[in-house]
Amino acid sequence: MTEILVGSYLFQRLKQLGVNSVFGVPGDYELMLLDLVPEAGLTWRGNPNELNAGYAADGYARVNGVGAVVTTFGPGELSNMCPIAGSYTEFVPVVHIVGYPTEAAQHGKNIMHHSLGEVGDGKFNVYHEMSKHITCASAVLHDAKTAASEIDKLLNAMLLNSQPVYLGLPTDIAMQKTPAINLKFPLTTELVPNKPELQSFVVEKIREMMGKAENPIILVDGSMYFYAFFMSPVLITLTNADTARNRLLKETKALIATTGFPYFATAMSKGFIPENLPTFGGVYGGAGTLPEAKKVVESSDCTLWLGSYPARPIFGVSNSIYSGEFTEKINENTTVDFQRFFVKVGGVRFDVKMKYVLDALVEDLKKKPLSYKTKSSMGSYLQDGDFVITETGTSAFGIPGSSLQHISDIQMFNQTIFGSIGFASGAAVGAFVAGKEAGTVKRNILITGEGSLQLTVQAFSDLLRHEVHPTVFVLNNGGYTVERLIHGMEASYNTVPVWDYGKLFRAFGPDFKTRQYTVKTPDELDALFADEEFKSSSCAQIVELFLGKHDAPLAMKLTTAAIEEFNKRSRMKRGKCR
Amino acid sequence: MTEILVGSYLFQRLKQLGVNSVFGVPGDYELMLLDLVPEAGLTWRGNPNELNAGYAADGYARVNGVGAVVTTFGPGELSNMCPIAGSYTEFVPVVHIVGYPTEAAQHGKNIMHHSLGEVGDGKFNVYHEMSKHITCASAVLHDAKTAASEIDKLLNAMLLNSQPVYLGLPTDIAMQKTPAINLKFPLTTELVPNKPELQSFVVEKIREMMGKAENPIILVDGSMYFYAFFMSPVLITLTNADTARNRLLKETKALIATTGFPYFATAMSKGFIPENLPTFGGVYGGAGTLPEAKKVVESSDCTLWLGSYPARPIFGVSNSIYSGEFTEKINENTTVDFQRFFVKVGGVRFDVKMKYVLDALVEDLKKKPLSYKTKSSMGSYLQDGDFVITETGTSAFGIPGSSLQHISDIQMFNQTIFGSIGFASGAAVGAFVAGKEAGTVKRNILITGEGSLQLTVQAFSDLLRHEVHPTVFVLNNGGYTVERLIHGMEASYNTVPVWDYGKLFRAFGPDFKTRQYTVKTPDELDALFADEEFKSSSCAQIVELFLGKHDAPLAMKLTTAAIEEFNKRSRMKRGKCR
Structure with a gap:
């Protein structure tokens, strides 16, 4: 019977599910596994850290259907727990692949690095136990012979529940052979019909x-x-x-x-x-x-x-x-x-x-038609073909009020339920890559607040190097506005440090063409939206929108447009392509 | 009997243990609690994200004895699990304070934001259960009357085991009264004597x-x-x-x-x-x-x-x-x-x-003296009063081989066992703040590699705004060197994106005076180390040391000095104060 490496089997299955890109951070327990990514016809898209990687996989899955993220045992997987919990809460199917120490190392109860270092008990199951709370199914593979069916079981659970799964893959098991025959039988992608x-x-x-x-x-x-x-x-x-x-x-x-x-x-x-x-x-x-x-x-x-x-x-x-x-x-x-x-x-x-x-x-x-008679009811920048990702908080709450009646073909999402700030910038990496792969997206737009951006600002680096030409709006009101509205309007803990976002954008990708803009008035914003060069999004662009400290889109009080809100305010400095 | 707010009790206890600074990221379930931080005479030092915050508290605890970090229920605390697992593994006593939804919200089984959103079961215990694996004790407070003793029990466990504890503090409980009398009785800081x-x-x-x-x-x-x-x-x-x-x-x-x-x-x-x-x-x-x-x-x-x-x-x-x-x-x-x-x-x-x-x-x-007769045995830049933090990986493995025989008063640490890359930059924030509070440190030196730095680069922002005048050495060899040595010497997944570190340093703190240097040869490094302005560390400085892609300190093969290693290489561009 034909055989295939366990790691290759996994990536072949993901490929069958339409996955083209795999996100993550390389670590010593997963390095050999990563060699198998391109062999399966997938693209490895490493991220600066796991928080960003997990969000990228989530964003990718929301667009593509399934996402995959690879981290390493211990520190790596722990730093991906917030993104995975978000995917779990919001029903986003993501495979979290964790590179484990070898079987021998685990059974020997040795103190490996990244383990919790308990004497006489490596506690290799701890992170897996933790992950069970935030995944719909999980497994650590211990036997190459049954690995193919274990992988299928996990992926089927992910598809059925539309939630993340956790797959621990020891470095040695990943490189052992498993039967390839299962690949001929598709995973279960249809629900059983109703009675x-x-x-x-x-x-x-x-x-x-x-x-x-x-x-x-x-x-x-x-x-x-x-x-x-x-x-x-x-x-x-x-x-x-x-x-x-x-x-x-x-x-x-x-x-x-x-x-x-x-x-x-x-x-x-x-x-x-x-x-x-x-x-x-x-x-x-x-x-x-x-x-x-x-x-x-x-x-x-x-x-x-x-x-x-x-x-x-x-x-x-x-x-x-x-x-x-x-x-x-x-x-x-x-x-x-x-x-x-x-x-x-x-x-x-x-x-x-x-x-x-x-x-x-x-x-x-x-x-048997109804006798019902139809009654009737109720954004200048957004266009057909746009892909818009908005942050939890200020930026997300502004968007739902903007009229999109002129648009028939737009994609947009945010992380509504789990509400982890920093999500949008991280997820944009995966979503825009998926959109680029699909070839249907005309402009990639990320709208975030400066407080949220600070958690995952490394995403700039990925947005630039994957050449998705994002237009990034950073709503800068000098602090955590949503938190201010809840408690501590003047409290110093709701202030974030001053960063130079335009400079950061360039510093994170000095080799790429970028444009930067700052906007302080509605007239400036109108001028920017009328600018053909800006609208074309032919390179990565960042727009820093300065708002007053206590400004928030009216949506947070009574849903209304963020973009219109900026229009009520004041001066735009034009950016130059470098 | 005199009473005190539960939140204030907690911070008073931390103050008694020598804590002066509290790290964290503000979130809606903890905002009122943060108002109590300055009231207790502590300084709130918010961080850009929880990964950085947790590392800062760990670094602070290694210097000060005890550290404290505040995060919010769900996403916030999850993103702090990697740092807390590191503190657990390496016996660093840190209190992880998590702002919880109100008691009413928890008992009502409502779907709060940041909860996992299960129907009819808010699963408010999930994150607590996860944290039990990586703390020596944990509690979520449910009753203000017993809160003081619960807090004491936790802190005593932390002191006894020298490991982190987890304290869930619902927003309402934090603002209720608890007896203040316990504050007169010190926590247990001495071990029971031997028989x-x-x-x-x-x-x-x-x-x-x-x-x-x-x-x-x-x-x-x-x-x-x-x-x-x-x-x-x-x-x-x-x-x-x-x-x-x-x-x-x-x-x-x-x-x-x-x-x-x-x-x-x-x-x-x-x-x-x-x-x-x-x-x-x-x-x-x-x-x-x-x-x-x-x-x-x-x-x-x-x-x-x-x-x-x-x-x-x-x-x-x-x-x-x-x-x-x-x-x-x-x-x-x-x-x-x-x-x-x-x-x-x-x-x-x-x-x-x-x-x-x-x-x-x-x-x-x-x-009864021994009859033993004494036998005998075996860095130009490091000086008395230096505080040196090194990263897991390249930079840490180089340092142990450098001779420190000319120095009697130096502090140095890294995260040896848990080995989570990105730790050093995050921990430096806490450690340098603790050193600054103590007033005994003359120069703060952070040595990291570019791959590690990319995980927690936001730390630059905190290092600048807390004005600890760090001198940061970034060893840039264009990738994850340690991973390369393990597997994948030429693999693209071990390449990290090109960043302009000097520009980043300025962009993360445009309001602060900084100097930046790039070093490409041993002569340049010698000249830099002889430069009085550089040695004085009178403002924040960043030195990017360019190494060949496959260079690593010999220590990774046979312990030897990283700094001497740079000496074998070639050209330094001088930085200017801005």
Whole structure:
């Protein structure tokens, strides 16, 4: 029987899942493994540290469908725990591959470097135990003969749950042979269909609620996007950004078109659902919603809520649909809650999968049309083909309020639930690389705040060397603005040190062409947005937007556009290409 | 009974232990707590990210005795796990204070942001559970009335074990009242004395071995330094760098003086034990030792090994004294292994503490002197008053071979066992701040490699704004040299992106005076070391030392001086103060 190195088997499997780039930081327990990356036709994209690497893999997975990050035993993997916990929370499928000491070293209970150094007990299982809390499945390989099936089991778990998995790969096992035959059998990328009788019953219940409704709406939420990827049977053959864009969009668009109901986005789904249909109602986010959208959503007597996160947080105020403590005032009795593995109709839960229920519902609607009559409802810089990544905090909260009605083809995401600052810059590396590989993205735009940027500023280095020509907006208001709004408006701990961002940008990639701009007034910003050279994004660009210390996009009080907010302010210095 | 806020109680206790600075990154669950930092007379020193913050607290603790770092629930604390695991492995006492959601939020099982977002179960215990693996004690406070005693219990555990502890502090509990009376009773900073009969027996056994020896030696190892601090009864009154310097040094110096035995340092203890006595024999490190020192140590028939780490790693090769697989060829039968909580004489372990045994042994030697006759044995830039921090990897492995015989007063450390690259730059922030507070340090010197620096380069920002005037040497050989030597000499994954380090230094602190230098030849380095302005270290300085791609200090093959190594190479560009 043909055999293959365990490490090669892993990378071949990832390649089958559409992975083209692998992120990480080289370490002594994984060096030989890295030799196998290019052999499998993948590109190694090392990062300055693991925090950046983990975010890059997350960003890549959100675009490409699956991401992979390699770290080394101990310090390396520990520094990747924050990114992995974020992927876990937000349902982003990432393989965390950890280079382990050899089997002999582990069984000998020796004190290896990077181990916790306990006498007589190397405690080689400690980091694995820690990782179990933040992954849906995990394994450390101990036997090359069963390695192929162990790897498949892990990857299938990742695909099923759309969450990260942890794979410990000892240096010796990685270079041993395992049967290659499994590679001929594809991984499981389709969910088991629903039971027909139960599905029919649920569709009937939904139709009942829809039939009685006078103000029905569709709320397209963000988890959709993550949950949905698994259901795409075309995943394996599609290796470009279309994969991400096509997840449950087809089903969602069909529902919107067939019902004619007004539809709304949320902060999590913003940018992934087109807003150019006449029935688009705006972005809903509880207390932060514009009054007209808020009124329509909260007075609805039939809410089809697709892929909601069980509860979305707004500044520490929990807003669970179950507990009633939400600022989102949506009546559970008149809501259909569509989830990956279940659908709740008026609070009653059924064990059916969203995707198949949506298909069946649309079919049913086509056969027996609704009598509903369509009603109607409600950014200069953003364009078709843009890929926009925004930071948790100031920059993310500003974007949902910007009108995207002129755009039909834009991608956008942020890390809404886990909310780890520094995520955007790290994730942008992976996302922009994935977009570049797919060839469908015209401009890469990163919007972050200076406080967040300081955690993962090394990402500049990767953005430059992978030549993704990002346009980076740094909102500089001299501190942690979100924290200020919560507590400590004048406290020194909410101040961050003064950096020269333009100089940093150049210093992190002295060999690459870059442009830098500083903007201090709305006129300057208008001039910049009118500048053809700037708009073309033909090289990496950084724009430092100076805001007053206490400024924040109105969105944090009542959702509104960050970019429009800058327009209310004042002077732009023009950058030069170097 | 007088009461005090729980948060204030904590900071008062830290103040009593000599802590003056608290490191961390502000987050929404800890903001009110941070208001209490200055109220307790402590200085808040926020860092750009948690990786840097955790390393800074570790560096501070190595100098000051105890360190403290504050992070926020979830992402913040996860990003601090690598530094805390390092402190755990290397016996550095650090309090990791984590700002938690309110009690109500936790008990309500709501999905808070930064939680893992599981439906109906906030899983608020997950991060705490993960941290238990890398701390010697941990607690999340739930009741203000018992908070004072919970805090004391934790801090006492930290002091006893000389390892990190984890304290989860919900935002509401931190601001509630707890009895203040406990503050009048000092924490436990002295070990319980040994049983007199057992101690006398052990001393007698040691004297027996010493009496028969023809080539006895003393090997002063690094764990001493960490293990030892607890035993200093003067800890609470001493709040400067002398605390660290005086740990078991008094006892060790007494043993060296009383016996007259040749004494040796190791990579871990280098810099903490004076080398200016005529009996100093050099630095011992197994296969990496200079031949003359190696011969003396390995042929010894009585090795008094003080504070050895149970086994020290050399490039992944375990070298346990117990397993016999060490490259350090020391005969256990003729070794006295002095440890914090036990002493092994010729392989037999006794339940007695090193400190008291050393005291008793020296007393005994004074009463009944040995007949031993003293034999004898074996850096231009380093001076008295220098504080030198070196990175794991290239830079650390070069230093132990440099002669420090002209220096009696130098401090130096690195993270030898856990070996997490990026540590040095992060830890330098804490260590240099502690040194500045103590007022005893003349020059702060950080030696790192460019690959390591890239993980925590944000530390530049803190080094500049805390005005510790560091002189930073960046050994630039265009990649991960240690990894290259292990595997992948020409592999692209061992290449790091090109950065302009001088420009970065200025960009991270545009408001501060800095000097920058590049050195490419030995003549340039000689000229730099002769330059009075440079030697004075009157402002922050960065020196980029260009080495060939495959250069590494000989120490990695056979211990030798990194600095001398640069001397074999070629051109220096002079920097200017801006």
